[in-house]
Amino acid sequence: MLIEKESLNVLRDALERLEEGFTDLPEYSPSVDPEALQKVMVEVSNRMKDNFPYPHPMYCGQMLKPPHPIARLAYALALWINPNNHALDGGRASSAMEKEAVAEIARMFGWETHMGHLCGGGTMANLEALWIAGNLTSRKKVVASKQAHYTHERICGVLGLPFDYVPCDSQARMDLVALKARLDNSDVGTVVVTMGTTATGSVDPLPEILKLRSQYDFRIHADAAYGGFFTLVDNLDPETGTAFRHLNEVDSIVVDPHKHGLQPYGCGCVLFKDPSVGRFYKHDSPYTYFSSKELHLGEISLECSRPGASAVALWATQRLLPLVPQGQFADDLGKSRKAAIRLYEMIENDPRFRAAMIPELDIVVWAPKAESAGKISSLSKGLFEETAAQGLHFAIANLPASLLKHRWSDVEWDQEDVTCLRSCLMKPEHLDWIERIWQTLDKATKRVLHQQCKG
Numbered sequence: 360m361l362i363e364k365e366s367l368n369v370l371r372d373a374l375e376r377l378e379e380g381f382t383d384l385p386e387y388s389p390s391v392d393p394e395a396l397q398k399v400m401v402e403v404s405n406r407m408k409d410n411f412p413y414p415h416p417m418y419c420g421q422m423l424k425p426p427h428p429i430a431r432l433a434y435a436l437a438l439w440i441n442p443n444n445h446a447l448d449g450g451r452a453s454s455a456m457e458k459e460a461v462a463e464i465a466r467m468f469g470w471e472t473h474m475g476h477l478c479g480g481g482t483m484a485n486l487e488a489l490w491i492a493g494n495l496t497s498r499k500k501v502v503a504s505k506q507a508h509y510t511h512e513r514i515c516g517v518l519g520l521p522f523d524y525v526p527c528d529s530q531a532r533m534d535l536v537a538l539k540a541r542l543d544n545s546d547v548g549t550v551v552v553t554m555g556t557t558a559t560g561s562v563d564p565l566p567e568i569l570k571l572r573s574q575y576d577f578r579i580h581a582d583a584a585y586g587g588f589f590t591l592v593d594n595l596d597p598e599t600g601t602a603f604r605h606l607n608e609v610d611s612i613v614v615d616p617h618k619h620g621l622q623p624y625g626c627g628c629v630l631f632k633d634p635s636v637g638r639f640y641k642h643d644s645p646y647t648y649f650s651s652k653e654l655h656l657g658e659i660s661l662e663c664s665r666p667g668a669s670a671v672a673l674w675a676t677q678r679l680l681p682l683v684p685q686g687q688f689a690d691d692l693g694k695s696r697k698a699a700i701r702l703y704e705m706i707e708n709d710p711r712f713r714a715a716m717i718p719e720l721d722i723v724v725w726a727p728k729a730e731s732a733g734k735i736s737s738l739s740k741g742l743f744e745e746t747a748a749q750g751l752h753f754a755i756a757n758l759p760a761s762l763l764k765h766r767w768s769d770v771e772w773d774q775e776d777v778t779c780l781r782s783c784l785m786k787p788e789h790l791d792w793i794e795r796i797w798q799t800l801d802k803a804t805k806r807v808l809h810q811q812c813k814g
């Protein structure tokens with residue numbers, strides 16, 4: 360059964376308890392028309408059938424991870440109150456929970472003090488981080504690797520900050536020689552270091568970039584939207600693990616609890632090492648901030664209204680699964696990592712396939728072997744469709760020739776990029792399902808290659 364429903368009983372009990380907090384009010388009972396609700400909900404559930412089966416382990420395509428049941432329950436419970444975390448007037452309890460949850464994320468990165476908050480997602484979080492960076496660097500240039508998230512360039516456009524790309528090495532990490540050349544030849548104010556790229560999960564060489572910072576003066580913003588929680592995992596390659604251990608030395612960090620933190624969408628987080636950057640947010644809202652002298656989250660965030668429910672869900676999840684090494688949360692993330700290592704080994708040991716690079720997190724990118732980039736691309740697309748037809752869902756990634764020329768030296772580059780298959784093994788269950796995934800991939804590959812022979 361894909362849809363877990365047992366936890367709904369827990370929600371009902373919790374709502375009864377919540378109600379006990381409001382018994383001294385004059386009698387008032389909001390009414391519903393169950394029949395009308397039912398009618399629409401039949402339509403809603405029918406419409407929602409039109410989706411890939413994201414929660415199932417046979418879905419291993421895009422970055423989609425089911426929220427933990429505790430996150431769903433806590434979020435749903437909060438909706439009966441619907442707090443707004445802009446100000447304490449709109450969400451007292453949920454604002455306190457947000458501060459606690461965000462402080463726990465900061466501690467995961469080794470920061471005992473910080474300034475930070477939740478926001479809509481990684482893009483919004485990066486926007487805030489680069490806005491502060493621009494303010495502190497006299498609006499100097501921002502650079503990010505060619506494989507950094509595409510929104511950095513656009514964010515800089517919005518902020519009116521100059522932006523430039525730095526080429527990548529064959530592991531899709533920021534190339535240090537190229538970065539040094541940028542630092543020598545232009546006025547770089549901020550380097551965006553990606554801790555887990557969206558396409559391949561590659562981790563930029565943070566320790567070396569920190570060394571360059573002591574030579575050249577620039578800010579470091581770590582985009583750990585995808586990879587941040589891997590800080591807790593003990594089965595990374597040594598180089599990758601070392602990069603994560605240096606995260607406490609950067610100036611700002613973005614991490615998405617709605618990617619690997621078991622949260623529903625709408626939960627990003629931005630953190631600054633220096634709490635005094637809060638001064639840039641200063642504004643004078645005539646509507647809010649009358650209820651107490653305590654910090655209102657709206658005083659330190661660019662967005663105004665924000666869902667308190669997101670904070671409640673995150674707080675509850677961290678309560679059940681604390682962000683500590685060797686805890687259940689870390690163990691589960693380690694399983695995703697292990698599943699990726701397994702899949703990579705199977706691919707590399709199979710003469711029909713080859714990996715695009717060594718996976719650093721839980722994302723594996725690979726393609727069927729063929730003589731040219733064009734042939735590889737059409738085989739990948741064929742395999743993407745054939746596996747989907749057999750109930751196994753991967754994603755597609757287009758990688759530039761420059762990234763693969765080294766590793767795939769025998770390929771004829773008849774086009775500028777190559778389509779590969781990409782798999783985000785984000786669920787811990789993927790580890791137990793990897794044999795089944797492989798069997799289906801094997802069957803689909805035989806069919807695709809057979810059709811190709813015939814064609």
Ligand SMILES: *Cc1c(COP(=O)(O)O)cnc(C)c1O
Pocket residue numbers: 479480481482483485508510553555556557582583584585615627
């Ligand atoms: C997903 C992602 C983003 C964007 O985050 P959203 O939550 O989708 O807005 C930014 N950077 C990286 C590295 C990402 O993986």
